[in-house]
Amino acid sequence: MKRCSYCGYSNYDDATECRKCDASFVAKPEVVYKSFWVGPEKARSLRGKALTAVVLGLMIKVYWGGYGPWHVLDNPTLAHVRSFAEPLLIYGGAILYLVGWVLNWI
Ligand SMILES: [Zn+2]
Numbered sequence: 001m002k003r004c005s006y007c008g009y010s011n012y013d014d015a016t017e018c019r020k021c022d023a024s025f026v027a028k029p030e031v032v033y034k035s036f037w038v039g040p041e042k043a044r045s046l047r048g049k050a051l052t053a054v055v056l057g058l059m060i061k062v063y064w065g066g067y068g069p070w071h072v073l074d075n076p077t078l079a080h081v082r083s084f085a086e087p088l089l090i091y092g093g094a095i096l097y098l099v100g101w102v103l104n105w106i
Helices: 040-064 076-103
Strands: none
């Protein structure tokens, strides 16, 4: 016997709703909507771009920074671009990755 919590009517044990007031005995799944600032999807895409920036910065450091057995381009303009782009990509990308990681939760 299953007693209705709304009207008190006694229903059969296998009843899914009250015979008297039609109240459902089946618990509806509670849908939780969490509001994000940007949302996990955008945060993931931001982390992907940040990782790309870090990888690009590391590639500039390794292939253009004199770590290889090849000749380094030492044109002053190019060297200026390198000294500007390398830390921007590496540290900027690292910070952007952290931001994307935090945005996943807020
Ligand atoms: Zn009822």
